[in-house]
Each structure stands twice: as C-alpha cells, then as structure tokens.
Amino acid sequence: MGKSWKTVGFALLTMMLLLQVACGNSNNGGEQTGNKAADSGQTADAGKKVKLKFWDFHSEKEEEFFRGLVEEYNKTQDNVVIEYSTFNQTDYTTTKLPTGFASGEGPDIYMISPGDFMKFSKSGLMADLSSYFPEGAKEDFLPASLDAVTVDGKILALPYELELLGLYYNEQMLKDAGVEVPKTWDELYAASKKLTTDKVSGLILPPDKGPYFNFIWYPFLWQQGGDVLNDEGTASTFNTPETAKALDFWGRFFKEGISPTKLQQGPWEIDHIGKKTAAMQIVGTWAINRAEEVFGDVPINVAPLPIPEGGKAATDAGGWKFAVNGKSKHVDEAAKFIMWAFAGDPERALEWCTEIKFAYSPRKSVVEKGNEVYNKGMRKVFTEQIYDSAIPEPRYPSEVLDVVGDAMQYVMFGKTDGAGAAQQVDGKINEAIQAANK
Amino acid sequence: MTPKRISDRTRNEWVTAYAFLLPNTLGLLTFVFIPIVYAFYVSLHDWNALSPKVFSGFANYKELLRDQLWWNSVLKTLLFTVIYVPSLYVLSLGSALLLNALKGRLVGPVRTMFLMPFAITSIISAIIGMYMLDPRNGVINHLLGFAGIGPQQFLGSTSQAMLSIIGVILWINIGYNMIIFLSAIKEIPRDYYEAAQIDGATGWKAFRWITFPLLAETSTFILIVTMIGSFQAFDQIVVMTKGGPANATEVSVLYIFKQGFELLNMGYASALAFVLFLIIFCLSIIQLKLLSLRK
Numbered sequence: 179m180g181k182s183w184k185t186v187g188f189a190l191l192t193m194m195l196l197l198q199v200a201c202g203n204s205n206n207g208g209e210q211t212g213n214k215a216a217d218s219g220q221t222a223d224a225g226k227k228v229k230l231k232f233w234d235f236h237s238e239k240e241e242e243f244f245r246g247l248v249e250e251y252n253k254t255q256d257n258v259v260i261e262y263s264t265f266n267q268t269d270y271t272t273t274k275l276p277t278g279f280a281s282g283e284g285p286d287i288y289m290i291s292p293g294d295f296m297k298f299s300k301s302g303l304m305a306d307l308s309s310y311f312p313e314g315a316k317e318d319f320l321p322a323s324l325d326a327v328t329v330d331g332k333i334l335a336l337p338y339e340l341e342l343l344g345l346y347y348n349e350q351m352l353k354d355a356g357v358e359v360p361k362t363w364d365e366l367y368a369a370s371k372k373l374t375t376d377k378v379s380g381l382i383l384p385p386d387k388g389p390y391f392n393f394i395w396y397p398f399l400w401q402q403g404g405d406v407l408n409d410e411g412t413a414s415t416f417n418t419p420e421t422a423k424a425l426d427f428w429g430r431f432f433k434e435g436i437s438p439t440k441l442q443q444g445p446w447e448i449d450h451i452g453k454k455t456a457a458m459q460i461v462g463t464w465a466i467n468r469a470e471e472v473f474g475d476v477p478i479n480v481a482p483l484p485i486p487e488g489g490k491a492a493t494d495a496g497g498w499k500f501a502v503n504g505k506s507k508h509v510d511e512a513a514k515f516i517m518w519a520f521a522g523d524p525e526r527a528l529e530w531c532t533e534i535k536f537a538y539s540p541r542k543s544v545v546e547k548g549n550e551v552y553n554k555g556m557r558k559v560f561t562e563q564i565y566d567s568a569i570p571e572p573r574y575p576s577e578v579l580d581v582v583g584d585a586m587q588y589v590m591f592g593k594t595d596g597a598g599a600a601q602q603v604d605g606k607i608n609e610a611i612q613a614a615n616k
Numbered sequence: 617m618t619p620k621r622i623s624d625r626t627r628n629e630w631v632t633a634y635a636f637l638l639p640n641t642l643g644l645l646t647f648v649f650i651p652i653v654y655a656f657y658v659s660l661h662d663w664n665a666l667s668p669k670v671f672s673g674f675a676n677y678k679e680l681l682r683d684q685l686w687w688n689s690v691l692k693t694l695l696f697t698v699i700y701v702p703s704l705y706v707l708s709l710g711s712a713l714l715l716n717a718l719k720g721r722l723v724g725p726v727r728t729m730f731l732m733p734f735a736i737t738s739i740i741s742a743i744i745g746m747y748m749l750d751p752r753n754g755v756i757n758h759l760l761g762f763a764g765i766g767p768q769q770f771l772g773s774t775s776q777a778m779l780s781i782i783g784v785i786l787w788i789n790i791g792y793n794m795i796i797f798l799s800a801i802k803e804i805p806r807d808y809y810e811a812a813q814i815d816g817a818t819g820w821k822a823f824r825w826i827t828f829p830l831l832a833e834t835s836t837f838i839l840i841v842t843m844i845g846s847f848q849a850f851d852q853i854v855v856m857t858k859g860g861p862a863n864a865t866e867v868s869v870l871y872i873f874k875q876g877f878e879l880l881n882m883g884y885a886s887a888l889a890f891v892l893f894l895i896i897f898c899l900s901i902i903q904l905k906l907l908s909l910r911k
Contacts, residue, residue, distance in 0.1 A: 272877040280665040280882075297880055301666035377752060385772065386860050439772030439861055442750060455752070576879045587862040591774045 227259045230512050233278070233285040234262075235270035243534045247519055247526065258511045260287070279303060279503075286506040287516060289498045290335055292326070293389035295573035296614060298501065304334040305504040310513040315521045315541075323540035326570035327499055335499035338520040338527060339537035341462040342560055342568050343397060343493045345484065346448060346469070349477040351378070351457040359481045360458075363427055366484040370436045373457035380436040382459035383428070384445035385590070387583040393494055393571055394445075394460055395586055398424040400492035400569055401485045406582055407574065412611065416582070417604035423486070425596035429589035439590070452476055462496065466536040466556050480556045482563045491567035497537060538565065577610035652893065659887035664880040676887035686888060688863070689871035690895070692778070696867055697846040700782050704842050705835070708790045712797035713823070727798075731791035738788065742852040745784030746771065771857050774864040781865055785852055793838055800834040801827060836907045840900055847896045868892050 236244055241264050248262040263285075265274045271294055278284035279301075290298055298304055311333075316324065319337070327335040345366075347359065355373050360366040370380030384391045399405065404420030407413065431437040443449050448465035450456035452473030460483065469478045483493055500516040502509055520527050527544045531537045532551040538560075539545055545552060552561045574582075584606075585599040594602065659676055661669035680686050715727060733741050748755050749770040757767045770780040808826050812818070817825065850869045853859065859866035859874070866874075872892065876885030 276665040276877065276880060297664070298666065301664060303666055379752070386858050388858075438751060439769055440746075440751060442747060580874075580879065584863075587860065591862040591864075593774075593862060 227255070227257055228508050228511055230258060230260045230287060230506075230508055230515065231285040232260050232262045232287040232515075233270070233274065234264050234289045235267040236264055239534055243530060251515055251518060258508075258515070260515055279505075284503055284505075286503050286508055286512040288501055288503065290501045291389065291498055292496070292571040292573040293576065293579055295327070295335070295499075296575045299329055299334050300614075302504045303501070305502040305506070305509045305513065306332040306334065307336060307502065307513050307516075308333045310517050311521055312517060315517075318541045318543050320540050320542065322568075322570050323495075326573065335501045336516050336520055337497060337499045337540045339497040339531060339535075340495045340540050340568065340570075341464055341497045341537050342495055342564050343394065343460055343462050343483060344480040344560060344564055345458060345482070346451055346461055346465060346478060346480045347458040348451050348454065348456075349479050351454075355457075359479075360484045361481075362484050363486045366458075367427075367430065367436075370431065370458060371434070374436050377455065379438050379450070379456040380458065381431055382441070382445060382450045382456045382461075383431055383437045385432065385437070385439045385441060386445075387580075387587060389579055390446060391586065392579055392582050393496055395424065395428055396494050396569075396572070397483050397492045398427060398486075401483070401489040403490075406572065406578065406607065407611070411574075414604050414607035414611070416585075416607050417600045419597075421585075421600040422596035425585060425589045425599050427486075428586060429592075429596065432590040433592060448473065448478070451478055463536050463538065463557075463560055470555070478556075480559050482559070482567070491564075492569055493564055493567050494571050495538075495568035496571040497540075575610060575614035577614055578607055581606040581610055652890075655886045655893075656890050658883055659890050661883045663883040665882045666880065669883070672883065676884045677891070679884065680887055680891060685863075685866075686868075686871060689866050689868045690892075692865065693847055693867040693869075696778065696782065696849065697843060699779070700785065700846045700849075701839065701842050703782070704786055704789060704793060705839060707786065708793035708838070709797050709831075709835075711790060712794045712801055713827075715794065715798055716801050727795070730794050733788045733790075734792040736788075738851050739855055741788045742784060742855040745780075745787065745852075746856050749780055749784070772861060774862050777857055777861060777864045781853055781856055784856065785849065788852070789842075793842070796834060796838060797831065800831050804830050832907070836904070839907065840903055843903060844896055844900060847892065847899075 232244075232248065234244060244264070245262055248260045252259055271291070275284065275288060275294075275298075284303075290304070295304075308331075316333075320340075323337045323340065324333060327333055327337060345360070351373060352359065352369070355369075357369045357372055358365070360369045366381070372380070374380035384394055396406075399421060402420040402423060404418055404424065405415050408415050432439055441450070445459075446461060446464070448459065448461055448469045449472075451459050452469065454476065466480075469476075482491055485491055500520065502512040502516065506512060520530075521541075524539075524541065524544045524547050527539045527541060528548050531539045531544065532548045536557060538552075539548070551557065581603050585603040588594050588599040588602070589596055593599075658669070660671060660673060662672045662675070663669040711730060715723065715730070718726060736744070749757075751757060751767055751769050751772055754770070756770070760766075760768065769776060771777050804827060808830075809822055812822050812826060848869055849867060850873070853865055853867060853870060854873075857865045859870040868888070869892070872885050872888045875881045875888060
C-alpha cells in the first residue's frame with residue numbers, strides 16, 4: 179500500500195512540476211504583456227499595431243523626456259506603437275540587455291555606450307542605419323561622431339550627445355590657497371598637492387576599475403600623441419614612453435594621497451566639489467546643470483584639461499548612442515523612430531542637450547541653434563576652449579578595457595611603474611584583440 | 617478494522633508531507649538543480665549570450681586550468697574563508713556564552729544590539745560599513761585618532777581591503793550565529809552543570825567537557841553554512857570594493873560575475889561556476905567527515 183502511494187506521490191510531483199513549468203511560461207508571457215500595456219498606457223486598438231520595445235536607463239527628468247518623446251511619436255503613428263521601459267543603469271548594460279537578447283526577448287530599440295559597442299555589433303545586434311538618415315542629415319553630423327559608430331562602412335548607431343571632459347574647480351579654495359588655475363601637468367600636480375588637507379581632496383579622479391575609469395585617463399595619453407591601439411584597431415600600441423608617462427602621472431595622485439583611493443559617491447558626481455570635500459575634479463559636461471541648480475552657492479568653475487610640456491590639448495567625448503536590434507523583425511520601423519527623434523527636427527535634439535541636460539549635439543545645426551545656451555557661464559569654456567580638442571571615446575572590446583584598467587591600477591597601488599605596467603599589459607591587449615576578433 | 621485505520625492515517629501523513637514538501641522541492645528543482653545542470657551544459661560551449669552557442673567540448677575547462685587570475689581569485693576566496701569562518705565561530709560562540717552568563721534586565725537590549733546589523737539588508741549594512749571605514753571622514757579613523765594612530769586607507773588599500781571587508785561581514789553576521797548558539801546553550805540541561813559543580817568542575821572545565829561537546833551539532837551546522845556562505849560572498853564585496861583595489865578583493869564569485877556579465881564570456885563563466893561548485897561540494901564533504909569523526 180505504502181509503496182503504491184509513494185509511486186502516486188512521485189507521479190503527482192512530476193505532473194505538478196510539468197504543469198508549473200507550462201503555466202509558468204504562459205503566466206510570464208501574460209505578465210509581460212500586461213506590463214507592456216501599463217508601460218506605455220496604450221489603448222485597446224494597439225493590439226493591431228506593430229509593437230516595438232524601447233529600453234533605456236534614464237531616470238527623473240531624462241526619463242520624462244524620453245517618455246514624452248515616445249508618446250508624441252505614438253500619436254502620429256497608425257501602425258506602430260513604441261513601448262518604453264527604463265532600468266537602473268548598472269543593471270541595464272550588465273544584465274538586462276544581455277539576458278534580454280539571450281532569451282530572444284530583447285528590445286528593438288536600445289542605447290549603447292562605446293564600451294559595449296563591439297560586443298553588440300559583432301553579434302549582429304546593431305542594424306545598419308546608413309540608409310535611414312533623412313536627406314542631408316549625415317552631412318549635419320560631425321564626421322568624427324559618425325566615424326566612431328561606423329564599422330565596415332556601415333553606420334551602426336545614432337549618436338545624439340557628446341559629453342566632454344573638463345577640470346572643474348572651486349574658485350574660492352584656489353584663491354585662498356594662492357593657486358592659479360592649472361594649465362600644465364606640473365601645475366595640476368602642484369596645485370592639487372597644495373589644496374589637499376585632512377578634509378579636502380586636492381583632485382578627484384575615479385579610483386575603481388570600469389569603462390569610466392579608462393574614459394577619464396585616455397586624454398592624458400592622447401595629449402602626448404599616444405594611443406592604446408593602432409589606427410586599424412588590430413594591434414596594441416600601449417608599450418610606449420607616452421603610456422608610461424601618462425600612467426605614472428595618474429598613479430602619483432593616488433600614491434601621494436592627493437586623490438582618494440575610495441570614494442563614497444560616484445566619481446562622475448560634481449557633489450565632491452559641491453559639498454566642498456574636493457577642490458578640483460575631472461568630470462564631464464553633464465555636471466554643469468547640477469553644479470548650477472544644486473550647488474549654486476559654491477563658486478564652481480571649469481577649465482580645459484591641463485596638458486604636459488610640449489603636448490597638445492585633448493579631451494574625451496563620450497555619450498550614449500541609439501541602436502536598433504539587428505535581429506528585430508521591425509528594423510525599419512525602429513530606425514524610423516530614432517531618426518525622427520534625433521536626426522530630424524533639431525528642436526528635440528536641442529531640448530535634450532540644453533534643457534534636459536547639458537551636452538553637445540553631434541549635429542552642427544543644433545549647436546548653432548543653441549548658440550545662446552552654449553555660451554552661457556561654464557558652457558562657454560567648453561564651447562570656446564574645449565570643444566575643438568574633443569576625441570570620441572574609443573570603442574575597444576571589453577577585454578581591452580579590462581587590461582588597460584589593470585595597468586592603471588598596478589601603477590596606482592605601487593605594484594609597478596608606468597613603463598613596467600605598459601610592458602606587462604601590451605601582450606595582454608594583443609591577446610584580448612585576438613580573442614575579441616575570433 | 618485497526619490495520620485499515622493505521623493505513624488511512626499513514627496515507628494522510630504521506631499526502632500532508634508531500635504537500636508541505638512540494639513548494640520547496642519545486643523551488644529547489646527550478647532555481648537550483650536545473651540551473652546547475654544547465655550551467656554544466658553551457659560550460660561546454662563558447663557563448664557570449666548574444667550569439668548562438670558553439671559547442672567547444674572541455675575547452676573552457678582547459679582554459680581555466682591556466683588562467684592565473686582565476687586561481688588568484690580562488691586563493692583570495694580561501695584566504696577570506698580561512699580568516700572569516702574561524703573568527704565568526706569564535707566570536708559568535710564567545711558572545712553567546714557571555715550573553716548566557718548575563719543576568720537581569722540587560723540581556724534583552726544586549727541581544728538586540730548584537731542582532732541589529734543582521735536585521736538590516738546586507739547592502740545597506742555594507743554601505744554603513746563603507747562610511748564607517750572612510751579614510752577621511754569615517755568614524756573608525758576618528759576613533760583610531762584618539763589612540764594616536766594615523767588615518768588608514770582601509771577599503772582603498774590593497775593590503776587592508778580584504779580584512780576590512782571581513783570585519784564588516786563579521787559585524788553583520790555575528791548576531792545571527794550568536795542567537796543559534798545561545799538557543800543551543802539554553803537547551804543543555806542545568807543538571808549537568810550542577811553535577812559537575814559537585815565534582816568540582818566549573819568555568820573552563822564545564823565549558824570544555826559539557827557545553828562544547830553538547831554544541832557539536834550546532835557547531836557543525838554553523839561551520840558548514842558559514843563556509844559555504846564565505847565561498848559565495850558577493851553582494852557586500854561588490855558594494856564595498858567591486859573586487860578592487862587592484863583586484864585585492866576579487867574573490868571567485870566576483871571573477872565569475874566579471875567573466876559572465878562584463879566580458880560576456882558566459883560559457884567560460886559557467887565552467888568557472890561549475891568548478892567552484894565542485895570545490896565547495898568537496899570541502900563540505902571533507903568538513904562533514906572531519907566533524908563527524910570528532911563527534
């Protein structure tokens with residue numbers, strides 16, 4: 179008797195498990211559809227339209243902008259409905275997009291940063307957008323901004339913002355310490371050292387590994403004419419005196435306690451200067467609005483990044499790009515939406531770059547149109563003294579980013595000097611390129 | 617009539633038992649066993665999560681054998697375990713004994729104080745730990761200042777980061793383990809101590825020959841669970857150091873996460889995860905054997 183009950187019990191268990199799996203799937207599907215509907219607030223007749231998923235990572239004011247953009251577009255469309263969802267930025271690139279694409283449930287429209295560009299383009303997840311640009315629009319874009327998203331002659335993403343780096347500083351602190359705004363590396367080092375106290379860091383640089391870490395360091399390499407890879411992106415050019423010098427210069431700030439090796443807030447937040455825990459900080463154009471709106475009472479100003487003796491000005495131009503999933507069934511519809519949003523009427527691009535946040539548009543017509551804003555306060559410094567020296571953030575494979583970050587940390591924490599780190603990492607970069615290209 | 621009644625009861629018991637076991641069994645199958653098998657399947661492929669899987673046999677396993685960074689991360693995990701597990705054991709047992717010896721109104725508040733960090737989400741407590749360990753404005757450096765010790769870098773130093781993390785995780789977990797020990801100590805009949813007292817065994821001797829042996833099962837549970845937990849430590853480390861500075865706290869799980877989600881080497885990350893699973897499995901078996909020998 180007991181044995182037969184055991185068998186029945188086991189069979190029931192198996193049945194339940196199968197049912198659970200089956201129901202789980204259909205439930206999941208149902209839930210997702212429900213969410214989608216809730217996300218965009220669409221009407222019942224939306225069922226007949228082509229639905230496009232648009233995922234990004236914006237919040238607050240920026241999220242509202244994109245939500246508004248989607249609603250505006252949906253109203254003009256009879257056959258297409260865009261469904262907008264936004265996620266936490268860290269999850270977005272590390273887990274949300276990869277798992278979405280892996281399960282075939284990924285978005286039709288998404289955003290990509292240079293650090294992830296190669297990974298996604300190689301997997302066919304970035305559709306060729308070349309033919310979708312409205313007439314004359316390509317010429318309106320800065321050539322360098324389109325080069326940065328072009329692979330084998332195909333434009334794989336739409337750049338819609340350029341974020342440049344500058345040296346922000348607290349004018350009062352510099353004045354009190356009798357320090358001039360640094361223009362050279364030597365001056366930057368001397369000023370930061372003088373401004374460092376028990377409570378105030380002389381200069382904030384990012385201490386933790388990741389794409390942002392490398393992003394801030396590249397200008398120091400470029401200012402001397404150095405680079406991580408050759409022009410074709412096929413071999414390392416890392417083992418050079420320029421790299422060694424840039425690594426040593428970077429490492430010195432950490433080794434001498436001028437720049438903290440641990441930060442409580444993101445190194446991209448202007449709050450370090452705003453809350454007077456730092457005198458200077460290398461950070462991007464995005465910091466201007468917050469500096470003005472939240473820390474209006476702190477005398478914050480900005481200057482071009484200091485350059486080494488005999489070097490030339492260089493800064494990094496980062497920024498996210500729009501991409502269309504190359505595996506989507508609706509590439510056409512998706513591409514039309516992003517072109518409408520950022521390659522068409524310059525008003526939308528202008529609103530994004532000047533009202534929602536502060537960034538440069540990669541489109542000449544937009545920058546001209548926003549002339550007044552681009553010449554207001556700290557923005558004028560970027561427009562007049564920094565903009566021309568901008569180099570788009572390189573789209574290296576993640577493996578290359580990782581080992582370059584290792585080299586920077588080896589020097590920061592005294593494991594080796596700049597020349598040693600450049601030499602150690604050179605071979606690894608070549609290995610990483612080979613692995614990425616296989 | 618009687619045998620039938622017993623059989624009815626047995627049947628009811630069976631049904632009830634299965635009904636109670638069912639949700640957990642399903643959960644374990646869906647979220648633990650099936651993923652383990654699937655991870656092994658993925659580990660035999662070259663897969664970046666975005667393109668189709670390409671079968672590569674045991675190539676990922678061969679690669680991990682010569683991956684210096686992986687073995688370094690395993691060493692860091694072992695270092696973490698070797699320091700963390702005994703410290704947690706001694707400190708939580710010690711505080712349970714002290715609390716057991718306490719009498720009067722103080723017992724409640726002190727117990728709550730110990731347990732409090734455990735009641736906070738691990739991420740939040742890690743953030744609190746981070747603020748306390750801040751080199752410039754942290755309370756720990758402030759306190760050290762009173763003792764004439766200069767400011768330390770803690771999480772920003774390659775030599776102190778791991779110890780600082782262990783300190784914070786200990787602070788979070790001592791309370792919980794202490795409560796388990798405390799309830800086990802309370803279970804020991806008072807008669808044993810009274811009998812021992814008559815024979816002249818008090819203090820250390822009573823602990824050595826009564827308390828400690830009778831805590832054997834609790835100890836086994838705590839040691840195994842803590843050891844497995846120490847191999848899986850992830851969230852607090854991600855929050856406090858992200859594996860830095862200069863990879864000083866990049867334990868195995870963090871390295872697997874980096875391979876899987878930052879570099880998108882899903883096949884390779886699965887192979888690493890499977891090897892880590894085998895390491896934990898073997899160590900747990902060894903530990904169980906050793907502890908049962910002791911018993």
